[in-house]
Amino acid sequence: xxxxxxxxxxxxxxxxxxxxxxxxxxxxPIYQSTSFVFEDxxxxxxxxxxxxxxxxxxxxxxxxxxxxxERIASLEGGIGSVATASGMSxxxxxxxxxxxxxxxxxxxxxxxxxxxxxxxxxLGRFGVEARFINGDEPEAYARSIDAKTKFLYTEIIGNPSGxxxxxxxxxxxxxxxxxxxxxxxxxxxxxxCRPMEHGADIVIxxxxxxxxxxxxxxxxxxxxxxxxxxxxxxxxxMTDPVASYNGLNFWENFGEYAFCTKxxxxxxRDIGAAMSPTNAFLLLQGIETLPFRMDAHVANTKLVVDFLxxxxxxxxxNYAGLQSSPYFDLAQxxxxxxxxxxxxxGVKGGREAGAxxxxxxxxxxxxxxxxxxxxxxxxxxxxxxxxxSDENLVSGGVTxxxxxxxxxxxxxxxxLWDLDxxxxxxxx
Amino acid sequence: MAITHxxxxxxxxxxxxxxxxxLERTRSIAIVGVSTNPAxxxxxxxxxxxxxxxxxxxxxxxxxxxxxxDQPCYPTLEALPKTPDMVDVFRKSKDLPIVAxxxxxxxxxxxxxxxxxxxxxxxxxxxxxxxxxxMDRCIKIEHARFHGGLHRAGFDTGVIDSRRKMNKR
Numbered sequence: 115x116x117x118x119x120x121x122x123x124x125x126x127x128x129x130x131x132x133x134x135x136x137x138x139x140x141x142x143p144i145y146q147s148t149s150f151v152f153e154d155x156x157x158x159x160x161x162x163x164x165x166x167x168x169x170x171x172x173x174x175x176x177x178x179x180x181x182x183x184e185r186i187a188s189l190e191g192g193i194g195s196v197a198t199a200s201g202m203s204x205x206x207x208x209x210x211x212x213x214x215x216x217x218x219x220x221x222x223x224x225x226x227x228x229x230x231x232x233x234x235x236x237l238g239r240f241g242v243e244a245r246f247i248n249g250d251e252p253e254a255y256a257r258s259i260d261a262k263t264k265f266l267y268t269e270i271i272g273n274p275s276g277x278x279x280x281x282x283x284x285x286x287x288x289x290x291x292x293x294x295x296x297x298x299x300x301x302x303x304x305x306x307c308r309p310m311e312h313g314a315d316i317v318i319x320x321x322x323x324x325x326x327x328x329x330x331x332x333x334x335x336x337x338x339x340x341x342x343x344x345x346x347x348x349x350x351x352m353t354d355p356v357a358s359y360n361g362l363n364f365w366e367n368f369g370e371y372a373f374c375t376k377x378x379x380x381x382x383r384d385i386g387a388a389m390s391p392t393n394a395f396l397l398l399q400g401i402e403t404l405p406f407r408m409d410a411h412v413a414n415t416k417l418v419v420d421f422l423x424x425x426x427x428x429x430x431x432n433y434a435g436l437q438s439s440p441y442f443d444l445a446q447x448x449x450x451x452x453x454x455x456x457x458x459x460g461v462k463g464g465r466e467a468g469a470x471x472x473x474x475x476x477x478x479x480x481x482x483x484x485x486x487x488x489x490x491x492x493x494x495x496x497x498x499x500x501x502x503s504d505e506n507l508v509s510g511g512v513t514x515x516x517x518x519x520x521x522x523x524x525x526x527x528x529x530l531w532d533l534d535x536x537x538x539x540x541x542x
Numbered sequence: 543m544a545i546t547h548x549x550x551x552x553x554x555x556x557x558x559x560x561x562x563x564x565l566e567r568t569r570s571i572a573i574v575g576v577s578t579n580p581a582x583x584x585x586x587x588x589x590x591x592x593x594x595x596x597x598x599x600x601x602x603x604x605x606x607x608x609x610x611x612d613q614p615c616y617p618t619l620e621a622l623p624k625t626p627d628m629v630d631v632f633r634k635s636k637d638l639p640i641v642a643x644x645x646x647x648x649x650x651x652x653x654x655x656x657x658x659x660x661x662x663x664x665x666x667x668x669x670x671x672x673x674x675x676x677m678d679r680c681i682k683i684e685h686a687r688f689h690g691g692l693h694r695a696g697f698d699t700g701v702i703d704s705r706r707k708m709n710k711r
Binding site: 118120124125128129130132133135138140153156157160163164165166167168169175177179180181183184187188192193194195196197355359360361362363366367369371374375378 | 579580581582583586589590593594595657658680683686690691692693694695696697698699700701702703704705706
């Protein structure tokens, strides 16, 4: 073994996926088993007490899922990862690990509608207050922090607003207050942006999107840097004795491994939002081509954006890769390879014209997802963000005429043809 | 455990490959400062090193105990019935040079100073006598990094290897 720093493409194919020790299988096998036999009663007791690493039950750990977790941790540059059933459960587990009744966290308002509702309604019902700020200004985060604040949160590319936060600035605020910065990196993937390199402590992905990349499997994942000081006194659940594990203390026993160990052995154990082994296998297949797919997604997206920006029936285009975007400089800084493949635009004629445009598309699929190999379209105000009030829609950057595209890997001529014919059909 | 790694002149922290090589070469380990409290890291590490995951010959040193895990517990390193290959230390920072001197005196070949601990003085004492040093690392975590344990907890081992061999020790 050498102390080599393996490249991103190599790690996309190999990290966490050594040949199976029992059979020599080169691909990661699907261990479709709920449970795993103990060596003996002592082995069982040691595993239950966390004194020994092992595989007990797929709700907590599974060899196929472990391969997925280590691969994401490696690509993200984190110390470790915990996989979950979906991106939403990754967010819930993280919030549940960090905050309890009476606590709060400070978050951007420019979020996926489902996340906004989770934070505002469901966590609110548990007594955890989400403090929404307008925009992503570091000072706005700082102003909302108090003694009961447990973390700061934002999406690296806001869905669907396309906003890009000043990661370095927010990370500085987080550090000054001894708070972890939690970033949702779903739209960028670890290939386009690794938030931990800019001071983030925890990164969440909906792996359902570009990581899996084929629109066939749900999954989520939480990674942690291993660099955050959980011993400051602000996080008693990291430093107090844990009754269900014989009084151990996560921070003292596991050090830099404490957060991921707690997330797995408490939140995943208790909440039960585990990934399925088959999904882990399918998501791993996706990761193997992640760098190649993201380059192709971004290349197609740039061409589509330019096409729409010049189109006579299009009123506006919002993509951080456009020089006219207020986020152009931040995109260049944090995502030099390009700010992803999801963006929004408005069809001239407003909401009604937008609906007719979507119904006229032949190749592009109208559905509630992004990050498929196929090109996707949706009208957020009536679908993904319909749970929000008009006021929340505006603060989340969603306008009534907004159409969201997630550009896929089809021939660029075919994507452009479909957009053009549908735009013309609106006029007929 | 963000502690400062004050440089030790003439020494660099062992690389992943060197840590693995040390763990493979080591057969016996004396744990200095072992606790009977199952929630303490030293107790965790002892259980792991004796168990089927690792299978080392383990000796225990703690002057306030006579027995632990149904085995004798010795007051000092000198009192051990044989010389361990490695001395693994769970003690306060200011005690580390004392333990380093004792490790040198009995002829141990390596001194492993646990996670959250760092002592330039202890390291220098060991290195001057040719005793290998690891500091601010957990031996359980490092063993698990190379033998599948960390992988089974979702951590990045940094290991990429297409050979089938699985190391036992």
